[in-house]
Amino acid sequence: MGATGIGAAIPRKEDHRFITGKGRYVDDINRPGQAYAYFLRSPHAHAKINRIDTSAAQNAPGVVEVYTGDDIAADKVGGLICGWLIHSKDGSPMNAGPHPALAQGKVRYVGDHVAVVIADTLAQARDAAEKIEVDYEVLPAVIDLANAQSGAQIHDVAPNNVVYDWHLGDKAATDKAFASAKHVTKLQLVNNRLVPNPMEPRAAVGEYEEGTDSLVLYTTSQNPHVARLVLSAFIGLAPEHKFRVIAPDVGGGFGSKIFIYAEETICVWAARKIRRPVKWNCDRTEAFLCDAHGRDHVTHAELATDAEGKITGLRVSTKANLGAYLSTFASSVPTYLYVPLLSGQYNIPAIYGEVMALYTNTAPVDAYRGAGRPEATFVIERIVEMAARELNMDPAEFRRKNFVTQFPHQTPVIMCYDTGDYDASLKKAQEIHDIAGFASRKAKSESQGKLRGLGYSAYIEACGIAPSAAVGSLGAGVGLWESAEVRVNPIGTVEILTGSHSHGQGHETTFAQLVSDRLGIPIDNVSIVHGDTDKVQMGMGTYGSRSGAVGMSAIFKALDKIEVKAKKVAAHVLEASEGDIEFKDGKFAVKGTDKNADWGTIALQAYIAHKFNGQELEPGLKESAFWDPTNFTFPAGVHICELEVDPATGSTTIEKWTAVDDFGNLINPMIVEGQVHGGIAQGVGQALLEGAIYNEDGQLITASFMDYCMPRAHDVPSYQVGMTTTPCPSNPLGIKGCGEAGAIASPPAVINALTNALGHENLQMPATPERVWKAAQGARLRMAAE
Amino acid sequence: MYAFTHHLASSVDDAVKTLGANGDAKFLAGGQTLLPTMKQRLAAPPHLIDLGKVKELRGIEVQGDKLVIKAMTRHYDVATSDAVKSFQPGLAELAGLIGDPAVRHRGTIGGSIANNDPAADYPAACLALGATIVTNKRRLEAEKFFTGLFSTALEDNEIVTSVEFPKADKFKYMKFRNPASRYAMVGVAVAKKGGEVRVAVTGAGSDGVFRWTAAEEKLTQNFDKRALEGLSIDPGTLNGDIHGSREYRAHLIGVMAKRAVAAA
Numbered sequence A: 001m002g003a004t005g006i007g008a009a010i011p012r013k014e015d016h017r018f019i020t021g022k023g024r025y026v027d028d029i030n031r032p033g034q035a036y037a038y039f040l041r042s043p044h045a046h047a048k049i050n051r052i053d054t055s056a057a058q059n060a061p062g063v064v065e066v067y068t069g070d071d072i073a074a075d076k077v078g079g080l081i082c083g084w085l086i087h088s089k090d091g092s093p094m095n096a097g098p099h100p101a102l103a104q105g106k107v108r109y110v111g112d113h114v115a116v117v118i119a120d121t122l123a124q125a126r127d128a129a130e131k132i133e134v135d136y137e138v139l140p141a142v143i144d145l146a147n148a149q150s151g152a153q154i155h156d157v158a159p160n161n162v163v164y165d166w167h168l169g170d171k172a173a174t175d176k177a178f179a180s181a182k183h184v185t186k187l188q189l190v191n192n193r194l195v196p197n198p199m200e201p202r203a204a205v206g207e208y209e210e211g212t213d214s215l216v217l218y219t220t221s222q223n224p225h226v227a228r229l230v231l232s233a234f235i236g237l238a239p240e241h242k243f244r245v246i247a248p249d250v251g252g253g254f255g256s257k258i259f260i261y262a263e264e265t266i267c268v269w270a271a272r273k274i275r276r277p278v279k280w281n282c283d284r285t286e287a288f289l290c291d292a293h294g295r296d297h298v299t300h301a302e303l304a305t306d307a308e309g310k311i312t313g314l315r316v317s318t319k320a321n322l323g324a325y326l327s328t329f330a331s332s333v334p335t336y337l338y339v340p341l342l343s344g345q346y347n348i349p350a351i352y353g354e355v356m357a358l359y360t361n362t363a364p365v366d367a368y369r370g371a372g373r374p375e376a377t378f379v380i381e382r383i384v385e386m387a388a389r390e391l392n393m394d395p396a397e398f399r400r401k402n403f404v405t406q407f408p409h410q411t412p413v414i415m416c417y418d419t420g421d422y423d424a425s426l427k428k429a430q431e432i433h434d435i436a437g438f439a440s441r442k443a444k445s446e447s448q449g450k451l452r453g454l455g456y457s458a459y460i461e462a463c464g465i466a467p468s469a470a471v472g473s474l475g476a477g478v479g480l481w482e483s484a485e486v487r488v489n490p491i492g493t494v495e496i497l498t499g500s501h502s503h504g505q506g507h508e509t510t511f512a513q514l515v516s517d518r519l520g521i522p523i524d525n526v527s528i529v530h531g532d533t534d535k536v537q538m539g540m541g542t543y544g545s546r547s548g549a550v551g552m553s554a555i556f557k558a559l560d561k562i563e564v565k566a567k568k569v570a571a572h573v574l575e576a577s578e579g580d581i582e583f584k585d586g587k588f589a590v591k592g593t594d595k596n597a598d599w600g601t602i603a604l605q606a607y608i609a610h611k612f613n614g615q616e617l618e619p620g621l622k623e624s625a626f627w628d629p630t631n632f633t634f635p636a637g638v639h640i641c642e643l644e645v646d647p648a649t650g651s652t653t654i655e656k657w658t659a660v661d662d663f664g665n666l667i668n669p670m671i672v673e674g675q676v677h678g679g680i681a682q683g684v685g686q687a688l689l690e691g692a693i694y695n696e697d698g699q700l701i702t703a704s705f706m707d708y709c710m711p712r713a714h715d716v717p718s719y720q721v722g723m724t725t726t727p728c729p730s731n732p733l734g735i736k737g738c739g740e741a742g743a744i745a746s747p748p749a750v751i752n753a754l755t756n757a758l759g760h761e762n763l764q765m766p767a768t769p770e771r772v773w774k775a776a777q778g779a780r781l782r783m784a785a786e
Numbered sequence B: 001m002y003a004f005t006h007h008l009a010s011s012v013d014d015a016v017k018t019l020g021a022n023g024d025a026k027f028l029a030g031g032q033t034l035l036p037t038m039k040q041r042l043a044a045p046p047h048l049i050d051l052g053k054v055k056e057l058r059g060i061e062v063q064g065d066k067l068v069i070k071a072m073t074r075h076y077d078v079a080t081s082d083a084v085k086s087f088q089p090g091l092a093e094l095a096g097l098i099g100d101p102a103v104r105h106r107g108t109i110g111g112s113i114a115n116n117d118p119a120a121d122y123p124a125a126c127l128a129l130g131a132t133i134v135t136n137k138r139r140l141e142a143e144k145f146f147t148g149l150f151s152t153a154l155e156d157n158e159i160v161t162s163v164e165f166p167k168a169d170k171f172k173y174m175k176f177r178n179p180a181s182r183y184a185m186v187g188v189a190v191a192k193k194g195g196e197v198r199v200a201v202t203g204a205g206s207d208g209v210f211r212w213t214a215a216e217e218k219l220t221q222n223f224d225k226r227a228l229e230g231l232s233i234d235p236g237t238l239n240g241d242i243h244g245s246r247e248y249r250a251h252l253i254g255v256m257a258k259r260a261v262a263a264a
């Protein structure tokens, strides 16, 4: 099945719908009689609420209801949860402060939800919200990681604003490695805070169906079943069988739509109270203020090397900002998604990482494209580059010398790398990039008064998350398997119901390619159903580059069962023994004869059930499967960034970018390449342009695109993308995952190139023109002298 | 946005009359500044007088030795106009550097100068070229028109009808964009007419667009970028923010000025 099967770079089936404006997003959904919610948000970063007077708002035109934290308390609506329990070094559980969907007694960041107004129109709700009087007693705000432990206490349960003080690895062994090191490289770095900014802001429509006493929530979710589970089992809005969650077309998530937020909770809760559907649509400013942010680490790292330039130890100490409340998976990101990745592609005998997670009066911080792995990659790829420079070794050779070459490889920090060929990716990247030509390109830049630099990033990440029992032992509250159901219709068309959720990844195409490949039917005869808890059985959703490795493996397993069953039907139809039936290219044939039947005939026979005994063989052709992975998958690769700096202005232009990735087998190389492109753009954004900045009062001063710089087309070059392949041994398709790799690999490649151009290491992200200009001071003097 | 009444003006007279008849009314040109502030509820004019259909406010004409751009002419039209390109190519280039295509297809020269954003591009061209701002009431030299941050000499019931640019021998605008908004972090316009040189700076001044007279003197003596060597501007008179400190902006003014002279 060449044309549309596995490995075919065919255009995406869903794109026609999206580019002709025929997508159906949550904001396109309007229910009869719907009212609109508007949230009154805290203007203060930290304040006590002495009193809220909603009476004038209640009486304003069009207002249906105004609710505050008292109302949700009276209704015993549970708080928002954090689903991953981390224990501190001393064994104590993390300090998770309560997170009510509407503030109770206190607000903890600018944008915190104080009250909701529900009115006939959005404008009326907004007008009425201005009439709510809140008596705030402003408290000192805690903004900076550096001062968080000595600042005002944000949650009663968390003295010194410490969420946890956690560690992983063998401290004694690591200290020993440092004691006998020939050389130690030290690095202090900031992983800047980012605002996710998917193109579609979040939205929700909550609805109560009185006839069945059940709830429906349309929501911009990457994992509608998990949303239902949390809203049902923890927040307690309705039991799962009386609760339908629908996540239709979703316009990007990047992690920010994994989480269960206050707004959708309130919409669906209020819909039952007012007996009308309630709609909320986030505006861009609200998205800046209230979507969970990403990253925000301050790290001190040290790398020990011996006389031969072999890495002998890595010691990392990080402070992680988790914001004002613990978002759904916040606690896992700077711990188990971070330190276990610090070994990079290298054979490092001893690693010790400690992470102090802190509350501050800023928006909650949680998983954002890459989640922990970009932070880890930034540490290891920056410090490895620096070590090579300090040791006067070529950075590529230094990496090569320390690469893991034997698999499986057990790192000292949990992960067991299953397969890979890191040197192959490095070699290929160097060839594509024309490393040999760099010196002359640099000379040419210098003749034009420009600096030129080249930086490597040899990243590894762990995705396809994850073996349920393994993550359970690390504190996860859920299992991370995936489910699939294959429904073959009587005429042989196929519906795949998947627990994965597509919000830009192209599942409608890649999943159909798998089916086309297996069953020998055109992809147009396959439809992918996702994002509706009433249609699809329990599933875990899309994040952590898991839809291919985990989601498609579940489909694969269900297709195995379909094939077994279809062969039984075919045996009856073709009057042969089951063992003699062969299935290939959409045809069932009896071995050694010319007797055969096509796929559609067998599907029909399965349903009309005339040719077999319905007591012995069940009619129908429908199977489901749950796939629980046996290991993480480990995509890895080498990115090379080459850039030019104008030392007079500090402007940076990326001139050349080479990415060579090993994602295992590829289902649709075009879609994979697209994921790489998008990821690199996001990483370039982090390295050069993006940074969320709060002032000392806790006001987000980058709360619009006028001040928060998203990458544009002209900020990135045309990428040169190559692949190497070591099939993943832990799933039947041999695929690893590609959704986050670009964002994980790229920031250190940019900063390594910039520091190479500048000739020193003193540069933090985002490397804005002013920062680069300052950092180029020395280079300017040098150039002037020449 | 709060509710407001929309008036569609048919002529300049009609626009001015409607303005007089409705307290706190505002003209609506391209809406690229006014509408976002209204959406954020930072401005709440109860009446908007839409100039979009006023024909006499649109168009570009060369009248002898001056270029007349009517107030409602969009940035895109200036950027792509053959008349502008042949009269003063640097002005067409400047218009093409404003914002992004969506902004250029709606924003107007009249709206831009009436708004006098301290980071806007046109005010620098107006000052450097010695433009005349024409209103329904009078003619004003650019220098008298721009009076400070977001403020102009426009009086109540006054509407900008056109901007007249005299011809210069050389004109070049060099812009260092704010990477996020694309407004000018620093923009320097240099114009040379006969022996006179004018240098106008936008994006940086703590009081809006200004003329850099020290640079003008140097360049009048010697119109060469080397004439600006060693000349610096006091950061104390400049504006600093998260995108660029005063010191950085002061430095960029020097760089952009030299580049403008070299390219003029």
Ligand SMILES: Cc1cc2nc3c(=O)[nH]c(=O)nc-3n(C[C@H](O)[C@H](O)[C@H](O)COP(=O)(O)OP(=O)(O)OC[C@H]3O[C@@H](n4cnc5c(N)ncnc54)[C@H](O)[C@@H]3O)c2cc1C
Pocket (backbone or CB within 6 Å): B026, B027, B028, B029, B030, B031, B032, B033, B034, B035, B036, B071, B072, B075, B097, B098, B099, B100, B103, B106, B107, B108, B109, B110, B111, B112, B114, B115, B119, B120, B121, B122, B154, B158, B159, B160, B161, B181, B182, B183, B184
């Ligand atoms: C994303 C973005 C990026 C931008 N980037 C740049 C940039 O790089 N450089 C730049 O210079 N500008 C930039 N702008 C501003 C834009 O180019 C417009 O010039 C500016 O918004 C004003 O023009 P307008 O026609 O949109 O006016 P409006 O927004 O309609 O009006 C602005 C103000 O002027 C008044 N007004 C309008 N016309 C007249 C008139 N004829 N007489 C008297 N008063 C009048 C209005 O009442 C209002 O108070 C940007 C805007 C946006 C949204």
